[in-house]
Amino acid sequence: MRAWAVIETGKPLQEIELPTPEPTGKQVLLEITHAGVCHSDLHIWEGEYDLGSRGKMRLTDRGVVLPLAMGHEIVGKVLKWGPEANSAGLKVGDHMIVFPWVGCGKCAECLADEDNMCRVKPASLGVYQNGGYATHVVAPEPRHLVPLGGLDPSLAATYACSGITVFSAINKVMPMPADEPIVIVGAGGLGLNAIAVLKAKGHKRIVVVDVAQGKLDAAMKEGASDTVLADGPDTAKRIIEVAGGQVGAIVDLVNGTDTARFAFDALRKGGKLVQVGLFGGEMNIPLPLMPIRALTIQGSYVGNVKELRELVKIAQSGALPAIPITNMPFNQADAALNRLKDGKVVGRIVLSATAA
């Protein structure tokens, strides 16, 4: 198989030839047709997370081994499977979304279809083993595959990460009256998916915050009710003005030092901040305000395969508005990453085997 792999952190991806894996046990081998380019690929590529005053967390210290084909928003066609896989009624050519957030496959979390919370050995595709920037991928078990069922494969690829990440984060602030503002920080691929999911759930007041006016324009087109340009020190104040008061729910898809600060300052009594992004930095909290205002801060890491199945069902019902997609060929994976790094991407770049 061919892969567009990270050979050295931060250096251009290289096209390499690897042996095509032979599926064993319950494994399923797929030929990849589409792979979304996600912002977290930039962190994997750069090899570290910014932990603020605690320094950097190196991904190689967490078990990431190079060369690595990144890419965790994968759609592909079933090619073959191991001897224990066929109870699922797989057929060659089945077009599937691949759930990438796999674990050890044996612990209580994995057995409950909550592999993303595996406490034994996270084995996420595109992070700890080869993923979507390649011609082939191995899914550990058939239960990690969700049929496309007529969905646009480029769009469906984004459900495997950005889709379930926002779906899971939004589930953590729900239920919420439809006309009570929910603030979404960050209007990239995740942010637009968040708006789409909130709209599908019938939510009306969606306040979107970003540093780029172009991304806020895209957010309005996607169905945001209000936007706030975070270009100065008074972002919290402007969120409160636009929302008509302090807010009960904020989903921070950026989660950097600055966004955490204005998000915290914009919360009302009993409010909840869900932290999703991996931008990095740290948060200083005036501690008495946590109990006095009865605040909740919760982290949310991707989503599970049950949420992926649920999200796909909502998408198939037609209730999920599409986000803007730009297709690029696989051999331009490096250029795609650089476009994302430069903040030039509205919506999502999805690598496609048929893009010219």
Ligand SMILES: [Zn+2]
């Ligand atoms: Zn991702």
Ligand SMILES: [Zn+2]
């Ligand atoms: Zn596990």
